[in-house]
Amino acid sequence: MAILIVAEHNNNILQAATLSVLTAAAEIATYDGDSELHLLIIGHDCQAVVDMAQGIAGLSKILITDAPLYQYSLAENIASLVVSLVEGTNQELKQIQDAKQAPFQSHYSHIMTSASTTGKDYQPRIAALLDVAQISDIISVESADIFKRPIYAGNAIATVQSSDSIQVITVRSSAFEPVPLNTSSLDDAKQVPVVELAVQADYGKTEFISAELTQSSRPELTTAKVVIAGGRGLQNADNFVLLDSLADQLNAAVGASRAAVDAGFVANDLQVGQTGKIVAPDLYIAVGISGAIQHIAGITGSKVIVAINRDPDAPIFDVADYGLVADLFDVLPEFTNALKAKE
Numbered sequence: 303m304a305i306l307i308v309a310e311h312n313n314n315i316l317q318a319a320t321l322s323v324l325t326a327a328a329e330i331a332t333y334d335g336d337s338e339l340h341l342l343i344i345g346h347d348c349q350a351v352v353d354m355a356q357g358i359a360g361l362s363k364i365l366i367t368d369a370p371l372y373q374y375s376l377a378e379n380i381a382s383l384v385v386s387l388v389e390g391t392n393q394e395l396k397q398i399q400d401a402k403q404a405p406f407q408s409h410y411s412h413i414m415t416s417a418s419t420t421g422k423d424y425q426p427r428i429a430a431l432l433d434v435a436q437i438s439d440i441i442s443v444e445s446a447d448i449f450k451r452p453i454y455a456g457n458a459i460a461t462v463q464s465s466d467s468i469q470v471i472t473v474r475s476s477a478f479e480p481v482p483l484n485t486s487s488l489d490d491a492k493q494v495p496v497v498e499l500a501v502q503a504d505y506g507k508t509e510f511i512s513a514e515l516t517q518s519s520r521p522e523l524t525t526a527k528v529v530i531a532g533g534r535g536l537q538n539a540d541n542f543v544l545l546d547s548l549a550d551q552l553n554a555a556v557g558a559s560r561a562a563v564d565a566g567f568v569a570n571d572l573q574v575g576q577t578g579k580i581v582a583p584d585l586y587i588a589v590g591i592s593g594a595i596q597h598i599a600g601i602t603g604s605k606v607i608v609a610i611n612r613d614p615d616a617p618i619f620d621v622a623d624y625g626l627v628a629d630l631f632d633v634l635p636e637f638t639n640a641l642k643a644k645e
Protein backbone atom coordinates (compact mmCIF):
# COMPACT_ATOMS: atom_id res chain seq x y z
CA MET A 303 0.00 0.00 0.00
CA ALA A 304 1.00 3.62 -0.39
CA ILE A 305 0.08 6.98 1.10
CA LEU A 306 -0.49 9.85 -1.31
CA ILE A 307 0.48 13.32 -0.10
CA VAL A 308 -0.74 16.21 -2.23
CA ALA A 309 1.94 18.91 -2.10
CA GLU A 310 1.19 22.53 -1.35
CA HIS A 311 3.40 24.93 -3.29
CA ASN A 312 3.42 28.13 -5.32
CA ASN A 313 5.00 26.53 -8.42
CA ASN A 314 8.36 27.61 -7.07
CA ILE A 315 8.65 26.62 -3.42
CA LEU A 316 7.27 23.62 -1.55
CA GLN A 317 5.37 25.00 1.45
CA ALA A 318 6.56 24.00 4.93
CA ALA A 319 3.06 22.70 5.70
CA THR A 320 3.64 19.79 3.31
CA LEU A 321 6.74 18.79 5.27
CA SER A 322 4.54 18.51 8.38
CA VAL A 323 1.95 16.45 6.47
CA LEU A 324 4.81 14.11 5.52
CA THR A 325 5.59 13.60 9.23
CA ALA A 326 1.96 12.61 9.85
CA ALA A 327 2.05 10.32 6.79
CA ALA A 328 5.27 8.68 7.99
CA GLU A 329 3.61 7.99 11.37
CA ILE A 330 0.66 6.32 9.61
CA ALA A 331 3.10 4.31 7.49
CA THR A 332 4.65 2.78 10.61
CA TYR A 333 1.20 1.45 11.62
CA ASP A 334 0.37 0.39 8.09
CA GLY A 335 3.13 -2.09 7.35
CA ASP A 336 5.65 0.51 6.23
CA SER A 337 3.60 1.93 3.34
CA GLU A 338 5.38 3.87 0.63
CA LEU A 339 5.04 7.67 0.65
CA HIS A 340 4.19 9.22 -2.75
CA LEU A 341 4.28 13.00 -3.14
CA LEU A 342 1.95 14.43 -5.81
CA ILE A 343 2.93 17.82 -7.26
CA ILE A 344 0.24 19.47 -9.38
CA GLY A 345 1.17 22.81 -10.92
CA HIS A 346 2.67 24.66 -13.85
CA ASP A 347 6.35 25.37 -14.47
CA CYS A 348 6.95 23.71 -11.14
CA GLN A 349 10.22 21.84 -11.75
CA ALA A 350 11.77 23.83 -8.86
CA VAL A 351 9.27 22.17 -6.51
CA VAL A 352 10.19 18.72 -7.82
CA ASP A 353 13.87 19.55 -7.25
CA MET A 354 13.10 20.62 -3.67
CA ALA A 355 11.11 17.45 -3.07
CA GLN A 356 14.16 15.40 -4.04
CA GLY A 357 15.63 16.58 -0.72
CA ILE A 358 12.94 14.85 1.36
CA ALA A 359 14.12 11.62 2.96
CA GLY A 360 11.74 8.67 2.90
CA LEU A 361 9.82 9.43 -0.32
CA SER A 362 9.37 6.42 -2.63
CA LYS A 363 7.96 8.30 -5.59
CA ILE A 364 7.27 11.82 -6.84
CA LEU A 365 4.25 12.11 -9.12
CA ILE A 366 3.97 15.26 -11.19
CA THR A 367 1.48 16.91 -13.53
CA ASP A 368 2.73 20.15 -15.03
CA ALA A 369 0.29 22.10 -17.21
CA PRO A 370 -1.17 25.64 -17.47
CA LEU A 371 -4.48 24.18 -16.28
CA TYR A 372 -2.95 23.56 -12.86
CA GLN A 373 -1.22 26.90 -12.34
CA TYR A 374 -3.73 28.26 -9.81
CA SER A 375 -4.75 25.15 -7.83
CA LEU A 376 -8.42 25.14 -8.83
CA ALA A 377 -10.05 22.57 -6.58
CA GLU A 378 -12.20 20.87 -9.23
CA ASN A 379 -9.23 20.21 -11.51
CA ILE A 380 -7.02 18.97 -8.66
CA ALA A 381 -9.80 16.66 -7.46
CA SER A 382 -10.32 15.06 -10.89
CA LEU A 383 -6.58 14.50 -11.29
CA VAL A 384 -6.21 12.87 -7.87
CA VAL A 385 -9.24 10.66 -8.49
CA SER A 386 -7.84 9.59 -11.91
CA LEU A 387 -4.66 8.54 -10.10
CA VAL A 388 -6.41 6.71 -7.28
CA GLU A 389 -8.90 4.97 -9.57
CA GLY A 390 -6.22 4.12 -12.12
CA THR A 391 -7.90 5.89 -15.04
CA ASN A 392 -5.06 8.34 -15.62
CA GLN A 393 -3.76 7.69 -19.14
CA GLU A 394 -0.07 7.86 -18.25
CA LEU A 395 -0.58 5.34 -15.47
CA LYS A 396 -2.59 3.10 -17.75
CA GLN A 397 0.29 3.04 -20.21
CA ILE A 398 2.67 1.99 -17.44
CA GLN A 399 0.21 -0.70 -16.33
CA ASP A 400 -0.42 -1.88 -19.92
CA ALA A 401 3.33 -2.18 -20.49
CA LYS A 402 3.51 -4.39 -17.41
CA GLN A 403 0.43 -6.25 -18.70
CA ALA A 404 -1.01 -6.10 -15.19
CA PRO A 405 -4.45 -4.80 -14.25
CA PHE A 406 -4.40 -1.57 -12.27
CA GLN A 407 -5.03 -1.95 -8.56
CA SER A 408 -5.57 1.16 -6.51
CA HIS A 409 -3.00 0.88 -3.81
CA TYR A 410 -3.56 4.16 -1.98
CA SER A 411 -4.77 3.71 1.57
CA HIS A 412 -4.62 7.42 2.49
CA ILE A 413 -4.78 10.74 0.61
CA MET A 414 -3.36 13.51 2.75
CA THR A 415 -2.82 17.25 2.50
CA SER A 416 -2.58 20.20 4.87
CA ALA A 417 -5.69 21.82 6.35
CA SER A 418 -4.91 25.03 4.48
CA THR A 419 -7.42 27.09 2.50
CA THR A 420 -6.45 25.18 -0.66
CA GLY A 421 -6.44 21.74 0.98
CA LYS A 422 -9.81 22.40 2.59
CA ASP A 423 -11.12 23.29 -0.86
CA TYR A 424 -10.16 20.19 -2.87
CA GLN A 425 -9.96 17.44 -0.25
CA PRO A 426 -13.75 17.23 0.42
CA ARG A 427 -14.34 17.05 -3.34
CA ILE A 428 -11.93 14.13 -3.59
CA ALA A 429 -13.69 12.40 -0.69
CA ALA A 430 -17.09 12.97 -2.31
CA LEU A 431 -15.93 11.66 -5.70
CA LEU A 432 -14.51 8.54 -4.02
CA ASP A 433 -17.68 8.21 -1.89
CA VAL A 434 -15.74 8.14 1.40
CA ALA A 435 -15.73 10.39 4.47
CA GLN A 436 -13.21 13.16 4.96
CA ILE A 437 -11.28 13.34 8.22
CA SER A 438 -10.50 16.97 8.92
CA ASP A 439 -7.69 18.75 10.68
CA ILE A 440 -5.99 15.83 12.46
CA ILE A 441 -3.57 16.72 15.24
CA SER A 442 -2.31 13.23 16.06
CA VAL A 443 -2.07 9.76 14.58
CA GLU A 444 -3.16 6.96 16.92
CA SER A 445 -3.06 4.17 14.31
CA ALA A 446 -3.54 3.84 10.55
CA ASP A 447 -7.27 4.56 10.89
CA ILE A 448 -7.61 6.36 14.25
CA PHE A 449 -6.85 10.06 14.58
CA LYS A 450 -7.35 12.93 17.01
CA ARG A 451 -8.87 16.20 15.89
CA PRO A 452 -10.07 19.32 17.70
CA ILE A 453 -13.78 20.10 17.86
CA TYR A 454 -15.81 22.96 19.41
CA ALA A 455 -13.12 25.53 18.58
CA GLY A 456 -10.45 23.38 20.18
CA ASN A 457 -12.30 22.99 23.49
CA ALA A 458 -12.58 19.22 23.04
CA ILE A 459 -10.46 16.69 21.22
CA ALA A 460 -12.34 13.96 19.35
CA THR A 461 -10.81 10.57 18.61
CA VAL A 462 -12.18 9.37 15.27
CA GLN A 463 -11.89 6.06 13.46
CA SER A 464 -12.73 5.50 9.83
CA SER A 465 -13.55 2.17 8.23
CA ASP A 466 -13.36 3.56 4.67
CA SER A 467 -11.01 1.76 2.32
CA ILE A 468 -9.34 5.06 1.38
CA GLN A 469 -8.88 7.67 4.08
CA VAL A 470 -9.02 11.26 2.87
CA ILE A 471 -7.36 13.45 5.50
CA THR A 472 -6.43 17.07 6.11
CA VAL A 473 -3.63 17.65 8.61
CA ARG A 474 -3.20 20.56 11.01
CA SER A 475 0.39 21.27 10.05
CA SER A 476 1.20 23.14 13.28
CA ALA A 477 0.63 19.87 15.21
CA PHE A 478 3.44 17.98 13.44
CA GLU A 479 7.13 18.84 13.18
CA PRO A 480 8.23 19.19 9.54
CA VAL A 481 10.43 16.44 8.06
CA PRO A 482 13.94 17.72 7.37
CA LEU A 483 14.58 19.04 3.87
CA ASN A 484 18.04 18.47 2.45
CA THR A 485 18.81 21.50 0.29
CA SER A 486 22.37 20.54 -0.68
CA SER A 487 22.90 19.09 -4.16
CA LEU A 488 21.91 15.45 -4.32
CA ASP A 489 23.72 12.49 -5.66
CA ASP A 490 21.96 11.32 -8.90
CA ALA A 491 21.91 7.78 -7.59
CA LYS A 492 19.76 8.89 -4.66
CA GLN A 493 17.14 10.64 -6.79
CA VAL A 494 13.54 9.73 -6.00
CA PRO A 495 11.85 8.29 -9.15
CA VAL A 496 9.55 10.83 -10.83
CA VAL A 497 6.40 9.66 -12.65
CA GLU A 498 4.54 12.08 -14.95
CA LEU A 499 0.76 11.90 -14.92
CA ALA A 500 -1.57 12.83 -17.77
CA VAL A 501 -3.44 16.15 -17.61
CA GLN A 502 -7.19 15.73 -17.12
CA ALA A 503 -9.93 17.64 -18.94
CA ASP A 504 -10.59 21.15 -17.60
CA TYR A 505 -13.67 21.11 -15.36
CA GLY A 506 -14.50 24.40 -17.01
CA LYS A 507 -16.94 25.85 -14.49
CA THR A 508 -14.43 27.76 -12.39
CA GLU A 509 -11.77 30.11 -13.57
CA PHE A 510 -8.93 32.00 -11.92
CA ILE A 511 -9.51 35.78 -12.01
CA SER A 512 -6.81 37.34 -9.82
CA ALA A 513 -4.90 37.03 -6.57
CA GLU A 514 -4.06 39.79 -4.13
CA LEU A 515 -1.07 38.69 -2.10
CA THR A 516 0.19 40.50 0.96
CA GLN A 517 3.90 41.29 0.67
CA SER A 518 5.75 41.39 3.95
CA SER A 519 9.36 41.25 4.99
CA ARG A 520 8.22 39.59 8.24
CA PRO A 521 8.00 35.81 8.73
CA GLU A 522 4.71 34.23 7.70
CA LEU A 523 2.28 34.10 10.64
CA THR A 524 1.57 30.35 10.59
CA THR A 525 5.22 29.30 10.38
CA ALA A 526 6.92 32.05 12.45
CA LYS A 527 8.96 31.01 15.49
CA VAL A 528 7.83 34.12 17.37
CA VAL A 529 4.41 35.80 17.07
CA ILE A 530 3.39 39.06 18.76
CA ALA A 531 -0.34 39.67 18.61
CA GLY A 532 -2.30 42.75 19.58
CA GLY A 533 -5.90 43.12 20.63
CA ARG A 534 -8.48 45.80 21.26
CA GLY A 535 -6.29 47.03 24.11
CA LEU A 536 -4.06 48.71 21.52
CA GLN A 537 -6.94 51.18 20.91
CA ASN A 538 -6.16 52.11 17.29
CA ALA A 539 -4.20 51.23 14.15
CA ASP A 540 -1.41 53.72 14.85
CA ASN A 541 -0.54 52.04 18.14
CA PHE A 542 0.26 48.79 16.30
CA VAL A 543 3.59 50.45 15.51
CA LEU A 544 4.52 49.52 19.10
CA LEU A 545 4.11 45.84 18.15
CA ASP A 546 5.96 46.36 14.84
CA SER A 547 9.01 47.78 16.64
CA LEU A 548 9.11 44.84 19.02
CA ALA A 549 8.55 42.38 16.16
CA ASP A 550 11.53 43.89 14.31
CA GLN A 551 13.72 43.20 17.33
CA LEU A 552 12.56 39.58 17.66
CA ASN A 553 12.18 38.74 13.95
CA ALA A 554 8.58 37.99 14.81
CA ALA A 555 5.34 37.87 12.83
CA VAL A 556 2.57 40.23 13.93
CA GLY A 557 -0.92 38.86 14.59
CA ALA A 558 -4.15 40.26 16.01
CA SER A 559 -7.38 39.34 17.73
CA ARG A 560 -10.62 39.49 15.82
CA ALA A 561 -11.70 42.55 17.80
CA ALA A 562 -8.59 44.39 16.53
CA VAL A 563 -9.31 43.26 12.97
CA ASP A 564 -13.00 44.15 13.15
CA ALA A 565 -12.10 47.58 14.50
CA GLY A 566 -9.91 48.09 11.40
CA PHE A 567 -6.60 48.31 13.31
CA VAL A 568 -4.99 45.73 10.99
CA ALA A 569 -5.84 43.66 7.91
CA ASN A 570 -7.88 40.49 8.44
CA ASP A 571 -5.09 38.18 7.23
CA LEU A 572 -3.43 38.87 10.61
CA GLN A 573 -6.34 37.42 12.59
CA VAL A 574 -5.41 34.56 14.90
CA GLY A 575 -8.00 32.15 16.26
CA GLN A 576 -10.92 29.92 15.43
CA THR A 577 -11.90 31.94 12.38
CA GLY A 578 -8.40 33.21 11.70
CA LYS A 579 -5.04 31.51 11.51
CA ILE A 580 -3.85 28.66 13.72
CA VAL A 581 -0.34 29.41 14.98
CA ALA A 582 2.15 27.24 16.85
CA PRO A 583 5.27 29.35 17.42
CA ASP A 584 7.96 28.75 20.04
CA LEU A 585 6.89 32.05 21.63
CA TYR A 586 3.47 33.76 21.44
CA ILE A 587 3.13 37.19 23.04
CA ALA A 588 -0.47 38.37 23.49
CA VAL A 589 -0.71 42.10 24.11
CA GLY A 590 -4.01 43.71 25.17
CA ILE A 591 -5.92 40.51 24.30
CA SER A 592 -8.51 39.24 26.81
CA GLY A 593 -8.24 35.54 25.85
CA ALA A 594 -11.68 34.63 24.50
CA ILE A 595 -12.03 30.90 23.67
CA GLN A 596 -12.18 31.71 19.96
CA HIS A 597 -8.77 33.38 20.22
CA ILE A 598 -7.26 30.64 22.41
CA ALA A 599 -8.39 28.06 19.79
CA GLY A 600 -5.72 29.44 17.48
CA ILE A 601 -2.78 29.55 19.89
CA THR A 602 -2.85 26.37 21.99
CA GLY A 603 -0.05 24.80 19.93
CA SER A 604 2.34 27.59 21.02
CA LYS A 605 5.25 26.32 23.12
CA VAL A 606 5.40 29.37 25.42
CA ILE A 607 2.60 31.93 25.81
CA VAL A 608 3.29 35.33 27.34
CA ALA A 609 0.38 37.67 28.14
CA ILE A 610 0.53 41.39 28.80
CA ASN A 611 -2.76 42.75 30.11
CA ARG A 612 -3.69 45.35 32.69
CA ASP A 613 -6.64 43.28 33.97
CA PRO A 614 -5.36 40.60 36.41
CA ASP A 615 -8.57 38.60 35.87
CA ALA A 616 -8.26 38.43 32.07
CA PRO A 617 -8.78 34.79 30.93
CA ILE A 618 -5.60 34.95 28.83
CA PHE A 619 -3.65 34.48 32.09
CA ASP A 620 -5.27 31.03 32.50
CA VAL A 621 -3.38 29.74 29.45
CA ALA A 622 -0.27 31.92 29.70
CA ASP A 623 3.06 30.47 30.85
CA TYR A 624 4.19 33.98 31.83
CA GLY A 625 1.85 36.85 32.60
CA LEU A 626 2.55 40.52 33.10
CA VAL A 627 -0.21 42.63 34.67
CA ALA A 628 0.72 46.02 33.32
CA ASP A 629 -0.24 48.81 30.95
CA LEU A 630 0.96 47.86 27.48
CA PHE A 631 1.78 51.49 26.68
CA ASP A 632 4.38 51.46 29.49
CA VAL A 633 5.71 47.96 28.91
CA LEU A 634 6.10 47.74 25.12
CA PRO A 635 8.48 50.72 24.67
CA GLU A 636 10.49 49.55 27.68
CA PHE A 637 10.72 46.01 26.30
CA THR A 638 11.74 47.21 22.82
CA ASN A 639 14.35 49.62 24.21
CA ALA A 640 15.83 46.90 26.42
CA LEU A 641 16.21 44.63 23.37
CA LYS A 642 17.75 47.46 21.32
CA ALA A 643 20.22 48.15 24.13
CA LYS A 644 21.37 44.52 23.99
CA GLU A 645 22.23 44.71 20.24
Ligand SMILES: Cc1cc2nc3c(=O)[nH]c(=O)nc-3n(C[C@H](O)[C@H](O)[C@H](O)COP(=O)(O)OP(=O)(O)OC[C@H]3O[C@@H](n4cnc5c(N)ncnc54)[C@H](O)[C@@H]3O)c2cc1C
Pocket residue numbers: 532533534535536558559560561562573574575576577578579589590591592593594595596597600610611612613616628629630631
Ligand atom coordinates in the same frame (compact mmCIF):
# COMPACT_ATOMS: atom_id res chain seq x y z
C1 LIG B 1 -17.96 32.60 15.90
C2 LIG B 1 -16.88 33.47 16.48
C3 LIG B 1 -15.60 33.35 15.99
C4 LIG B 1 -14.57 34.14 16.53
N1 LIG B 1 -13.29 33.98 16.04
C5 LIG B 1 -12.31 34.68 16.61
C6 LIG B 1 -10.95 34.51 16.19
O1 LIG B 1 -10.64 33.73 15.26
N2 LIG B 1 -9.99 35.23 16.82
C7 LIG B 1 -10.26 36.10 17.84
O2 LIG B 1 -9.34 36.72 18.37
N3 LIG B 1 -11.53 36.30 18.23
C8 LIG B 1 -12.55 35.63 17.63
N4 LIG B 1 -13.82 35.87 18.03
C9 LIG B 1 -14.09 37.02 18.94
C10 LIG B 1 -13.82 36.71 20.41
O3 LIG B 1 -14.99 36.17 21.01
C11 LIG B 1 -13.45 38.01 21.17
O4 LIG B 1 -14.48 38.95 20.99
C12 LIG B 1 -12.14 38.64 20.71
O5 LIG B 1 -11.12 37.68 20.69
C13 LIG B 1 -11.77 39.77 21.68
O6 LIG B 1 -10.63 40.41 21.22
P1 LIG B 1 -9.69 41.21 22.24
O7 LIG B 1 -9.20 40.26 23.26
O8 LIG B 1 -8.72 41.96 21.43
O9 LIG B 1 -10.69 42.28 22.84
P2 LIG B 1 -11.27 42.42 24.30
O10 LIG B 1 -11.99 41.20 24.70
O11 LIG B 1 -12.02 43.70 24.32
O12 LIG B 1 -9.99 42.53 25.24
C14 LIG B 1 -9.12 43.61 25.24
C15 LIG B 1 -8.16 43.37 26.39
O13 LIG B 1 -7.19 44.39 26.39
C16 LIG B 1 -6.90 44.71 27.75
N5 LIG B 1 -6.36 46.07 27.77
C17 LIG B 1 -7.01 47.22 27.46
N6 LIG B 1 -6.20 48.27 27.56
C18 LIG B 1 -4.99 47.79 27.95
C19 LIG B 1 -3.74 48.39 28.24
N7 LIG B 1 -3.55 49.72 28.11
N8 LIG B 1 -2.73 47.61 28.63
C20 LIG B 1 -2.89 46.26 28.77
N9 LIG B 1 -4.06 45.64 28.50
C21 LIG B 1 -5.10 46.40 28.10
C22 LIG B 1 -8.20 44.56 28.49
O14 LIG B 1 -7.96 44.32 29.87
C23 LIG B 1 -8.81 43.37 27.78
O15 LIG B 1 -8.51 42.16 28.45
C24 LIG B 1 -14.86 35.08 17.53
C25 LIG B 1 -16.16 35.20 18.00
C26 LIG B 1 -17.16 34.41 17.49
C27 LIG B 1 -18.55 34.56 18.04
